[in-house]
Amino acid sequence: MRTREPVIFELSRPGRTAAAQQPAPAEAVIPGHLRRRQPPMLPEVSELQAVRHFTRLSQMNFSIDTHFYPLGSCTMKYNPKACNAYAMLPEFLGRHPLAPDSTGQGFLECMFELQDMLKAVTGMKAVSLTPMAGAQGEFAGVAMIRAYHRARGDLSRDEIIVPEAAHGTNPATATMCGMKVREIPCRDDGDVDIEALRTVVGPQTAGIMLTNPSTLGVFERRIMDIKRIVDNAGGLLYYDGANLNAILGKVRPGDMGFDVIHMNLHKTFSTPHGGGGPGSGAVGVAERLRPFLPVPVVGREEGRYRWLDERDLPQTIGRLSGFMGNAGVLLRAYVYMRVLGWEGMRRVAEYSALNANYLMSRLRAAGFDAAYPDRRASHEFILTLKRQARERGVTAMDFAKRLLDYGYHAPTTYFPLLVPECLLIEPTETEAKEELDGFVAAMAAIKEEAETDAAKVKGAPYTTPVRRLDDVRAAKQLDLTWKSAAA
Amino acid sequence: MRTREPVIFELSRPGRTAAAQQPAPAEAVIPGHLRRRQPPMLPEVSELQAVRHFTRLSQMNFSIDTHFYPLGSCTMKYNPKACNAYAMLPEFLGRHPLAPDSTGQGFLECMFELQDMLKAVTGMKAVSLTPMAGAQGEFAGVAMIRAYHRARGDLSRDEIIVPEAAHGTNPATATMCGMKVREIPCRDDGDVDIEALRTVVGPQTAGIMLTNPSTLGVFERRIMDIKRIVDNAGGLLYYDGANLNAILGKVRPGDMGFDVIHMNLHKTFSTPHGGGGPGSGAVGVAERLRPFLPVPVVGREEGRYRWLDERDLPQTIGRLSGFMGNAGVLLRAYVYMRVLGWEGMRRVAEYSALNANYLMSRLRAAGFDAAYPDRRASHEFILTLKRQARERGVTAMDFAKRLLDYGYHAPTTYFPLLVPECLLIEPTETEAKEELDGFVAAMAAIKEEAETDAAKVKGAPYTTPVRRLDDVRAAKQLDLTWKSAAA
Amino acid sequence: MPYIPHTEDDVREMLDAIGASDLEALFDEIPDSLRIESLDGVPPALSEMEVGRLMLDRADRDRRRLNFIGAGAYEHHIPAPVWAITTRGEIYSAYTPYQAEASQGTLQAIYEYQTMMASLTGMDVSNASLYDGASGLAEACLMAVRANRRSKSARILVPRTVNPTYRSCTEAIASTQGLSLEPVDYDRRTGRTLVDALAPHAGQDITAVVIQQPNFFGQLEEVDELADWAHAQGALVIAVVNPIALALLRPPGEWGSRGADIACGEGQPLGVPLASGGPYFGFLTARREHVRQMPGRIVGRTVDLDGRSGFTLTLQAREQHIRRGKATSNICTNQGLLMTAATIYMTLLGPTGLERVAAACAARTAELVGKLTTLDGVRPSFEGARFHEAAIRLDRPVQAVLEGLAERGIVGGYDLGRHYPELGQALLVCATETRTSEDIDAYATALTQVLERAAAA
């Protein structure tokens, strides 16, 4: 891999421009006291320099298109190029979000059908596409739960129950919604501790946020018990759909009795993660939460599609974005779902489970410890390297870094927090067996290295653009923007 | 850089498919004896495997977008992304070449205007856009010269004069046109040997093929004398426009008295070279060759555009392609020319000359020998490393290979053939001074290495996906297609 | 099987290794009663070709029109390199850069972005993006509550000249945490927020004041006076700004005598297509002292084991994956790809280019307003300086006019009636650098026809 590329400002020279990009000079009438005095420090480079710089930067990344990327909980599967190509048709790109609905019937029809398909795969009764990522979907969900209780005059319900294995966004979201977080433990077999649940539910319970399969990589078997307990306490059930990939077409959150679900379309429906987004956290709800859906949602009237807004859904929790969420992400998900069809949905679950269970079996055979050895893996599973850490001083982080040298992106490390020295491994259904076998071989080789030359593993990576970075220094000596040496 | 990627067939597994790309099975009625018996050996891989494979392969290339690429005679300048974007609008891509002209007026208007702009920059009277690369443009040119003489009943003119510095396509083209090639030498100052020219011209002379500035990187100063001599002998003048970049907007082949010119739009007008094409070798002609232009060409009648063909140009040399040459390349050139405008054309010559002369000065100052030290460089120039080869045993090829380790693509080596141990260096106008300075520093460093550790230079490159390849073995033990180890 | 590589042999071998009889067995921990067999409501699979045809047909129905709406999303020319590079697999298909060593490209791009946004807004630090401008204001308000330790009220003054959708979005997101957003009315003549309108709040505990520049009507606020007033009350100043306008306008960091404390806004104008509303991205910058209160990812430069410089996510202790319920925000996935596009956009435009775009926008809008207000029954709603939007008043019902224009291929503006009924039949129009004089003429001609027809009817 390319090892160094100057910061773009180092390439900058006063007066240099990518001139083809500049419109003709024009006179703007701006009162003097409101005018900018110093031009902003933006790079001054030629178009070729810009292209070369960012092309080179791109070559310093691992990505699905170049590497196996088994990042647990992130569902890094192949992002079909077709989704991008068709979402980026000039007509779709060119339309202003506030242009009359009549000018966007093609787009709106896609959105309407997407809502319907998402209803079908989740078993929910209504869908809003507007949340812009999983966490915002969670926000929408908890806000709807809150609104539901309030609408019934039930103002005392201000607690959200969250299993300790939950993703950090769950408790953070609950807090953002003004709720208190009640964490409950998980048992050694990975299931939620039902007894603990019983002790925390009560009239203050607004709801519970569950991920199923959980972030421990296993299916919550007593889901119907949980449902009953929370139900009886008057709470609602929130389904964190980040792991929907594992059960697509096999079992539906709606059938499990959930009231609301968010989906990460950038996981399950394979829209790209873009080095940090955009995502989409569409939400589905059971009948009783329908009135509270965030707006806008697409409606159909006499064969025409239109955005429904506050006037149509007066009890809505409101707007979560300036326009309509991440429309382009939604188009990509739509294309993906149409290519897969319902048969393809089921296969997503089947083959992601196959890959995960196969990889777990092979790694166990290679001498690694699964965190939940007696359980089926869902679409992901956890290894714990606490033995390696104890015996050789080689940590999960060391394994992760060394994997990069073997040409594999590292699995998720140290999440979930409750499993020590863990690697959360999610191969996804789009990887071929050979890729999994190669990964097993690399893990085995690193294990061997850990036993014979631990320092080598601890010094990894060696082949990446930089070696292991000093995170402590990064946080202590904050260097967040480039400054010229001259200044 | 990535160092190895399996041959795609090594990734292949029977029965694996990129299923989204497969239409539904259908029944084709083909008589049994005409049916294929064994399926072709094509890879059987998933879509992700295909994407990953070719993405990885791409990372094993140097290119303009990633590296300074001063390949002499090839004009490796920035290929604007806009040219690609606008040439690939779905409407342009979707149109069948034989669809009625009425369905392609937008495209045809671009082509008509492109013809006009090329006339303007070359000073020629008419243009045909159909030749698909420089060499085919040459073919068209020589074929027109041949047709011209024949049309006048002058059947004995079967010799084409070519200076020894000429690109290999010149003599090869003359032969393809059924002509004999007469090579004439160049003088020590880089100009054609006029005396030699005088001795070879005669009633058998069909014409002369000249490159000006020549491939020696200098402007042929006695061009008007050459013109007169050939003219007087009844020959025609062919201009190889591969180096048009050097004189754009400064001097025009038409004004120098040339009868026909081919342009390499993939050089001067910056359409991409694509790792080996496509190019475009549009030809321009003086009045007397107009009737012989290859068809089709675009005509305008009452504001409508249409293809003119054999019926409109009965004396045409005919068709050189199945349809209309490399239409998409022409669209890219059109966009490029519109962005540059006439001012931009002149700047191309000025700044490519500035970069070349600057680089030559700096390299000479660093102790390198220019092949033509007393001459201005055009947009390119030649270094000769015969001193380094003699004194240190380090050849031009060794320098070229070592440059790759320094992150620069090598200049053209061993062309033109008459300059020993030569590097033909063409920086182009789109490179920034810092890039040139970096190149000088690399050359100086290699020179230093050659003096202290010649073996290091001779063993280069070290950082590329492979080290120096055995070309002799490649040609002797021909391995031109992959065969499975099993077979 | 679309996108699934498994051959029958693979499946057999893999199941054997697992010790499972068939694929169904892998789901044996799921209670039988919950298992489903089919998925009504999802149509059968189509090939890429079939979906492609479908999408082309749908796109055909949404053909290009001449656009004169802004209202928070702006049509700008996007240089061709922006998306050619952004969609490269190594950028497009990478995750959030958790493994820094394997993500230096993305991380360096974010560091460059942070530098550009900080400079553009005149602030010290920037995060790596938020979802969009509207939700970004909500985050900024929540941040202000955390940052303004002296204020206990969580009261934020939000002038009515702030984009109404931003206001309702902030209400939806921030009110659950007890924030109270209080409107401030605007001056009917200039469409600006006057210090006079703030005055009644003087001396109260106010956590922050939001100032949008240019404001929703496109009018330029007197930002110095407003910022100084806020600071005098002990309130923080949250600036909502248009990044293109900042090439011409004083950056928030220089508003009043102390500068704004937090700046945020919609990043879409920086190289992101309109695309029916998203994905866009929100930016957020602040003064250094507030950095630990920022939501979202932040990248820092540090050194590696060999002492070479490199980039990594930093200050993660603010974030939900570490701090969980006590995080500065729940945001996790942000809008990385769009931020990358914006970084390339700003690089290609540079300081001069961006200023030219801004000036062209202002000039075009002036031309548009000039042209339209010569027509009978059309006049500007406000006087005073503006940037690239303007409210104009019609003597006909706005919806009917807009429909008439749409029939003529023109998207004529944003109906102000819903949020500002007091302005009468008013329309917010916008012309960016992409609108030519011919386009403006075409609008004027179409509007003339529509108004005449309406008059005749």
Next chain:
Amino acid sequence: MPYIPHTEDDVREMLDAIGASDLEALFDEIPDSLRIESLDGVPPALSEMEVGRLMLDRADRDRRRLNFIGAGAYEHHIPAPVWAITTRGEIYSAYTPYQAEASQGTLQAIYEYQTMMASLTGMDVSNASLYDGASGLAEACLMAVRANRRSKSARILVPRTVNPTYRSCTEAIASTQGLSLEPVDYDRRTGRTLVDALAPHAGQDITAVVIQQPNFFGQLEEVDELADWAHAQGALVIAVVNPIALALLRPPGEWGSRGADIACGEGQPLGVPLASGGPYFGFLTARREHVRQMPGRIVGRTVDLDGRSGFTLTLQAREQHIRRGKATSNICTNQGLLMTAATIYMTLLGPTGLERVAAACAARTAELVGKLTTLDGVRPSFEGARFHEAAIRLDRPVQAVLEGLAERGIVGGYDLGRHYPELGQALLVCATETRTSEDIDAYATALTQVLERAAAA
């Protein structure tokens, strides 16, 4: 200055280093009398934005229509990855791979391409592409003359069922070297070339015989008989083939008892858009013994200094840059990018996918012909097996019918009248896998209307 990075300071410093006073001085070797000052005829510069608008407006005039022409260029679905990858800068903006070590990506792709094309055509070796199918036939004919050392005549039999443009292109390119192309007529009933028609040439010195399969009318030739006849005369067999059809049809390497000697054709169907005619690419494969007579680039696998395998251009001694006037061809730049696209296309389709595409084409065309020939006044010109094209005869003038169809958004076929007047008012139609039954119905409906209108007129 578009695409030029130089600042004023740069220019000054650089001129100083050169010792030149100004930029003009760099041209002082050019005779003054030749220097020009301006370039009338090239319009002034436009910004990328302005050119973009212009191009969008032009594209708008060339909107999508339902296409039923083949005649040498075929509309197929192009998988999205093909061009997403092909336009990556590292592929798009690289030169011909002269520096092998810096071009392993391109070289390996060519090697893979050569393997695929050799297998598809059933031949041993392939070059790295030629310009297009038509000019490729010219190269194949010239190659045959070099390869067939026993023949002195340079006479090549070219049936009239070979694409007429290929014939005229070969005439234009090859006749200058003394080749003589001699036509062979076809059977009016089947549209095929019969051995009977070749028979008069038996016993003569014939260098090669060209056989196109499927032929220009879409009919399937009896390739075994024709190839065996040619070989019996000591002539080489040059096959012109459609690469998609080869998924179903016997490859040239298996024609007759010895197989064709050279195979060539248009590569466009393999992932290259129609694009008004180019760029496409020609492919050329041959039996091993002829490899040194091939035109164009060839890539071979070899080893590096460390013994690791790698790829390089090989057999360059055939080429113009080494052999100059004695080269096998003057071709230098070829169609590398398109070849890369084709390699990705074939990889994505695989053997099954390609066969399905081929079968769908054949089935769609059968459906089309079936539908159209139920209409009054429309009948097939020929009987017998065909692939994905068919000649149909109309009882109205073809041009008028085509115009009528175009007005209805349908590009109805290729008028055979110019090259085959003996067929009367005949049209060559084509339906590939991209045409649905609804499309075919739409064609039939439109044709009915057009014919009725014509009848009424």
